[in-house]
Amino acid sequence: MAEYAIVDVGGRQYRVAPGDVITVERLDAPVGQELTLDRVLMVRDADRLLVGEPLVAGAKAVARVLEHGRDRKVLVFKYKPKVNYRRRYxxxxxxxxxxxERLEVAG
Known part of the structure; x- marks a missing residue:
């Protein structure tokens, strides 16, 4: 059984272990569905470290979708001095x- 892995989801890398809850970019999957994250870059086992070139062959992380949402609002304010230019959004x-839920490694 793998201790942890580094996976690539939505162009970002996350260190995951069984039981972890992570927040990633919005995925098109309904709540409750089981997803297979097969872009695994590294896996740490009890006795070995597998590093992919660039991916570890046969490794995957199985996750379940808990919820979808929207993060806190980030305010963007543009300003140019002396020309009365202000934009806020x-x-x-x-x-x-x-x-x-679990990490699986072939072999």
Missing amino acids: GHRQPYTRLAI
């Missing part, structure tokens, strides 16, 4: 929360 990034 906000942005809320959508996210998906995943619960890592």
